[in-house]
Amino acid sequence: MGAPTPDSVVTTARVGAILVVTVNNPPVNALGVAVRQGLAAAMAAAQADDAVAGVLLVGAGKAFIAGADIREFGKPAMPPSLPEVCRAIEDCTKPVVAVLHGAALGGGLEVALSAHYRLALPAAKLGLPEVSLGLLPGSGGTQRAPRLMGARAATELMLSGKHLSAKAALAAGLVDKLVEGDDALAAGLAYANELLDQKAPVRRTRDIAIAEPSAALADLEVLKAETAKKTRGLFSPLKIIECVQAAVQLPFDEGMARERALFLECLDSPQRAGLIHAFFAEREVVKVPEAKAAAPRAFATIAIIGGGTMGAGITVSALDAGYPVTMIERDAESIARGRANVEKVYSGLVAKGRMTEEAKAAVMARYTGSTSYDDLANVDLVIEAVFEDLEVKKAVFKELDRVCQPGAVLATNTSYLDIDAIAAATRRPQDVIGLHFFSPANIMKLLEIVVPANVSADVVATAFELAKKLKKVPVRAGVCDGFIGNRILAVYKQAADYLMEDGASPYEIDAAVRGFGFAMGPFQVTDLAGGDIGWATRKRRAAARKPGDPKARYVEVADRICERGWFGQKTGRGFYLYPEGARLGQPDPEVLAIVDAERAKKGVTPRQFTADEIMRRYMAAMANEGANVVHEGIALRPLDVDVTFISGYGFPRYRGGPMKWADMYGLPQLLADIEAFAKEDPLFWKPSPLLIRLVQEGKNFDSLNHSA
Numbered sequence: 001m002g003a004p005t006p007d008s009v010v011t012t013a014r015v016g017a018i019l020v021v022t023v024n025n026p027p028v029n030a031l032g033v034a035v036r037q038g039l040a041a042a043m044a045a046a047q048a049d050d051a052v053a054g055v056l057l058v059g060a061g062k063a064f065i066a067g068a069d070i071r072e073f074g075k076p077a078m079p080p081s082l083p084e085v086c087r088a089i090e091d092c093t094k095p096v097v098a099v100l101h102g103a104a105l106g107g108g109l110e111v112a113l114s115a116h117y118r119l120a121l122p123a124a125k126l127g128l129p130e131v132s133l134g135l136l137p138g139s140g141g142t143q144r145a146p147r148l149m150g151a152r153a154a155t156e157l158m159l160s161g162k163h164l165s166a167k168a169a170l171a172a173g174l175v176d177k178l179v180e181g182d183d184a185l186a187a188g189l190a191y192a193n194e195l196l197d198q199k200a201p202v203r204r205t206r207d208i209a210i211a212e213p214s215a216a217l218a219d220l221e222v223l224k225a226e227t228a229k230k231t232r233g234l235f236s237p238l239k240i241i242e243c244v245q246a247a248v249q250l251p252f253d254e255g256m257a258r259e260r261a262l263f264l265e266c267l268d269s270p271q272r273a274g275l276i277h278a279f280f281a282e283r284e285v286v287k288v289p290e291a292k293a294a295a296p297r298a299f300a301t302i303a304i305i306g307g308g309t310m311g312a313g314i315t316v317s318a319l320d321a322g323y324p325v326t327m328i329e330r331d332a333e334s335i336a337r338g339r340a341n342v343e344k345v346y347s348g349l350v351a352k353g354r355m356t357e358e359a360k361a362a363v364m365a366r367y368t369g370s371t372s373y374d375d376l377a378n379v380d381l382v383i384e385a386v387f388e389d390l391e392v393k394k395a396v397f398k399e400l401d402r403v404c405q406p407g408a409v410l411a412t413n414t415s416y417l418d419i420d421a422i423a424a425a426t427r428r429p430q431d432v433i434g435l436h437f438f439s440p441a442n443i444m445k446l447l448e449i450v451v452p453a454n455v456s457a458d459v460v461a462t463a464f465e466l467a468k469k470l471k472k473v474p475v476r477a478g479v480c481d482g483f484i485g486n487r488i489l490a491v492y493k494q495a496a497d498y499l500m501e502d503g504a505s506p507y508e509i510d511a512a513v514r515g516f517g518f519a520m521g522p523f524q525v526t527d528l529a530g531g532d533i534g535w536a537t538r539k540r541r542a543a544a545r546k547p548g549d550p551k552a553r554y555v556e557v558a559d560r561i562c563e564r565g566w567f568g569q570k571t572g573r574g575f576y577l578y579p580e581g582a583r584l585g586q587p588d589p590e591v592l593a594i595v596d597a598e599r600a601k602k603g604v605t606p607r608q609f610t611a612d613e614i615m616r617r618y619m620a621a622m623a624n625e626g627a628n629v630v631h632e633g634i635a636l637r638p639l640d641v642d643v644t645f646i647s648g649y650g651f652p653r654y655r656g657g658p659m660k661w662a663d664m665y666g667l668p669q670l671l672a673d674i675e676a677f678a679k680e681d682p683l684f685w686k687p688s689p690l691l692i693r694l695v696q697e698g699k700n701f702d703s704l705n706h707s708a
Contacts, residue, residue: 006035009023017052021039022185023035024061028061029108030066030068043055047094058184063108068107081139086114086139086140095117095203097188097191098112100112100126105125122181124175127164130158131158131160131237131240134266136259137243137259143243143259151216151217151244159237210247235269239262242258246259274655274660277702282643285640286468294460299465301326302323303326305400316342319364322366329370339367376400381462382409382411384400384410388414393414397422411433411463413437416537431456432452436448436483476635488645491624501602501604502606503607506575508609510522520650530568530570538558561591625688631690637705638659639659674691
């Protein structure tokens with residue numbers, strides 16, 4: 001099939017004195033080059049035809065225009081540009097009406113803002129979400145929206161990237177009228193004829209004066225200060241504010257020129273490359289071999305084993321998705337506690353006015369607590385979320401094997417343990433899969449779908465279907481200690497520990513990591529999760545070490561802290577002090593004394609590290625282990641590693657994930673860094689075979705994203 005032509009994706013038909021211009025570029029009427037050419041031609045035809053008294057812009061199918069054509073991202077721009085198309089619409093000397101149904105987003109909303117009148121149907125969604133791709137509205141959105149809805153409201157809409165409902169858009173002034181129904185063409189024709197009967201004037205958005213410019217500028221200064229704090233390190237949000245300031249202060253054409261210049265700056269920013277990569281990676285990550293090979297099994301009922309923090313969070317996720325859930329605990333007291341954990345989430349929503357008591361009661365009516373595995377006889381999908389101990393989990397799966405119906409999917413929520421061993425405890429390993437949720441499970445987006453050796457393809461497909469229903473971001477992972485995320489985390493946490501023992505304080509390391517764009521540094525994360533969790537893992541690994549294994553360097557600072565019962569926020573101190581239950585920690589001189597004592601014991605002479613030196617090691621460890629995970633097939637592609645870290649580990653989205661970061665940093669430089677660090681510690685700093693191969697071949701990680 002060839003590329004679409006302008007007359008195939010934009011059609012015109014005269015209905016009385018109105019020229020109906022229909023955009024029909026499935027699936028979402030994206031603004032590809034053919035659509036832009038078609039719209040420009042349609043406006044020229046309307047202008048030239050004396051029989052045309054007005055123009056109606058409408059989208060075919062389920063959307064008006066959902067925005068730019070993502071297939072054109074990164075390709076040379078083809079004329080006409082969208083600003084030129086919008087100008088042609090606005091310049092028309094005959095009234096132009098846009099009728100909005102479904103998505104009118106980004107460039108689609110900018111087209112509508114160029115029309116002289118806007119009608120919305122109830123299902124319309126309006127927004128300027130370019131900020132999520134590291135961009136700003138570049139076709140007049142920053143200049144026209146403030147004229148219609150006020151400078152502050154327009155800026156907040158663009159900074160949030162959120163959508164407005166048709167009702168909210170009417171209240172904001174973005175649309176002129178809201179009518180019931182779903183027939184966009186009929187509603188649009190009725191409104192356009194009404195305007196013609198009233199001899200309504202051509203009303204150009206660019207001619208509207210922004211109300212109270214001095215107050216608007218004062219509001220923008222406040223927003224700028226708030227945004228600088230909230231969007232640390234992000235490039236486009238402050239550029240959006242600059243554009244709106246230009247809309248307030250400059251004539252329209254000068255404001256448009258400023259918008260274009262700042263749009264091009266965003267286009268050239270590495271952040272835009274990172275955000276676009278993240279955008280595409282999240283769409284690619286669901287493309288796994290098993291989903292192509294098999295259809296998911298049907299599931300209508302879910303059971304959760306365990307009512308602790310994790311079990312309750314998974315239960316809330318399943319209840320939110322509309323499923324009936326049975327929770328199994330060992331005794332009545334534990335079930336009461338599990339139910340309370342679930343109810344607490346909904347009570348919090350009621351207290352905030354985000355849920356009614358009636359809605360809470362309706363959700364909780366789908367929850368059943370039980371102490372008997374026999375109550376799971378007819379359940380379709382079971383998720384085990386008990387204590388992280390292999391023997392405990394095996395015992396649970398033996399019970400599930402006994403009671404569950406044939407074909408039920410049996411999932412474990414382990415973070416580290418061997419799922420093949422858990423599956424082997426049953427007579428149906430083909431039904432057993434890993435579903436690694438992240439805490440709090442009802443909020444965190446990532447779901448690692450861990451695929452053991454003997455699982456059926458349709459069970460993997462079912463897990464991806466469940467992720468979709470629970471609105472999670474799924475990543476396929478193979479079985480190894482820690483899967484994708486926790487395996488890589490263990491390595492860069494080691495790098496942080498080595499930096500601490502070699503001379504950087506935990507507080508300097510955390511500050512460098514926050515400066516890179518993470519919300520928290522590794523020692524803050526340890527305190528938040530609870531130091532005892534990592535301590536238990538280290539003991540387990542020490543017990544599993546075989547005689548003759550090479551003796552890796554081991555930093556004991558965290559063990560010394562745990563031995564004092566300092567497990568982080570929950571105990572009031574860990575690497576940081578948390579006086580009176582404070583959420584933000586304060587540096588602790590006693591922790592620095594422990595670090596000094598450990599250095600002295602090991603004969604380490606501390607040295608200074610800059611933030612840049614800290615991050616070079618931290619990121620080299622992360623990206624190198626990411627390469628190993630791809631090399632071993634634990635992750636299908638580098639993009640799976642990137643999505644894991646963006647969705648589950650707080651990796652700054654605008655950097656695209658650790659593998660995208662490595663590509664932008666340069667793989668030859670990354671390899672050179674690792675080889676330099678290996679002179680100090682050749683056991684830890686071993687370049688991944690995949691990294692070596694890619695450098696030799698002159699390729700990058702992204703070259704592997706298109707072959708799965």
